[in-house]
Amino acid sequence: MLEELSVTNYALIDDIKLSFTKGLNILTGETGAGKSLLVGALGLIFGKKGSPSFVRQGEEEATISALVDVSGNDEAIVWLKNNNIKYEDNQVLIKRHVKDSGRGSQYIEGEAILRTQLEEFASLLFDMHGQHEHQSLFNKNNHRMLLDKFGQLTDDVINLYNKFLALGSLKNEINKLEEAESGQEERISFLKKAIKEIDSVKLEEGEEEELEKELKMLRNNDSVFSLLNSSLSLTTSSTGLVAGLKELSLNIDALSQYDESFSSLLKRVKDCFYEIDDISETINDFKRNIDFSPELLEKKEERISEIYKLEKKYGASLDDVLKFSASAKEELEKIDNSGENIEALKKQFRENQEEILENAKDLSLKREKFARSLEEKVVTQLKQLSLPNVKFVVDIGQRKDSSGKSSCGPWGIDDIEFLMSMNPGEPLKPVRQIASGGEISRIMLALKSVLSDVDNVGCLIFDEIDSGIGGEVALSIGDHLKNLSEKKQVLSITHLASIASYGNNHLKVIKNSDGVTTKTEVIKLNKDERIREIARMLSGDCSEASLNHARELLGIS
Secondary structure, three states: EEEEEEEEOOOEEEEEEOOOOOOEEEEEEOOOOHHHHHHHHHHHHHHOOOOOOHEOOOEEEEEEEEEOOOOOOOHHHHHHHHHOOOOOOOOEEEEEEOOOOOOOEEOOOOEEEEOOOOHHHHHHOEEEEEHHHHHHHOOHHHHHHHHHHHHHHHHHHHHHHHHHHHHHHHHHHHOOOOOHHHHHHHHHEEEEEEEEHHHHOOOOOHHHHHHHHHHHHOOOOHHHHHHHHHHHHHHHHOOOOHHHHHHHHHHHHHHHOOOOHHHHHHHHHHHHHHHHHHHHHHHHHHHHHHHOHHHHHHHHHHHHHEEEEEEHOOOOOOHHHHHHHHHHHHHHHHHHHHHHHHHHHHHHHHHHHHHHHHHHHHHHHHHHHHHHHHHHHHHHHHHHHHOOOOOOOOOHHHHHHOOOOOOOOOOOOOEEEEEEEOOOOOOOEEEEEEEEEEEHHHHHHHHHHHOOOOOOEEEEEOOOOOOOOOHHHHHHHHHHHHHHHOOOOEEEEOOHHHEEEOOOOOEEEEEEEEEEEEEEEEEOOOOHHHHHHHHHHHHHOOOHHHHHHHHHOOOOO
């Protein structure tokens, strides 16, 4: 339930703080006093979109906060847990900021959240119904939703809806495969040609790098041959390194006979001799084995040209070409198997379709059962609201597709509509065709009362749903709101004294102006103030007759 509402710098509201109680909370005030501003402020707490126009003139930001009690509301408690929001003593603080730039922010217990999250959370706490919202009863889709809510069939409906969406996705997949299959001859031809062309070259990983390395030598054979001969001359000629190191080792060996310290130096010289000798042999082997023939160069050039040609068509490198070939073979295999895949998917589609139809039939049976119960409860409520002769029927027919054939949709196989007859002998007709504004308000209130038994929403808000109603009907609505408030917290914004007199907590909206600024304020009425307010609502003045009438309505002697 809503315990407190604080509003700062919102439109004509400077700074107010309201306290609400259990039972029936009444908000009254003269036309133009600002009752609609409170409704707008509540709307922000409910997650409605903000606007720069909400910010009081001359201020930078409007702030609205609400303290709510979530005890007993299992759905709200689970939501808080799932969103990792901690709270204490079953109290949760919701805060909303709207800046003059139009930007805003929202918080639950100090945790920043998205506006859509606030809207989702608030829907578990509050149910607001305005004087124009009864038009929603004219929409048949809402009739189905109200019945499902009454029967607590929401989980069944969501399950069916998700299966229906999945079936649609499966159908799209089948259609795409069939379209691809019917127009892929050209693709098959391309893939086969590409695979044949790549396979014919018999590529090997790393081959391109090795070819480029070999070609670098072959294309520069004159320089390579010259450098090889020069290197061999430096090592093997009579004046080369090998001969010089051999002579040096003999000299050092002779010196070691005179001084043993030359022995270690001799070893180093011999190591150099053997290393240079080995290098010379290696260069000579390379020279003997290398093929600098024009035929080999031409062969290697042709091979690298084949690879470049494939890279130009199928990838930037040899690795890319090999990957393309593997991918093409895999795609071709899938195409070859597409017929089998399509048949498997079609079988799955038929099985899922049968399952959905069975679920829809089960849901329809449940709706039939709860429809009779809803009818009985609504009629009982309407009789209490001064509609003793009303007939209310939840008509469940077969859903039809665009061609007029029975079909199953995302919400099932049912076409649901509320039908009514207001007087004896009149035929049943859709609600939108037979009910006046006052009657629609009572039908709506009856439905809200019935649904209040099956949801966890703790606070019901009625914004002047009594518009166009008076006399005994108003008294019956007031009595009904009073009864409803024994199970739920009820906030009623009303202009009728006969309804206001039933309240447990009476708040009055007033507008004050000092000639420079205008402010909307809200005060909690004490006993005497409440008598005067009821009297004003009765006759527009506080004459003794009006005051006595007000006392009578309030049961005050």
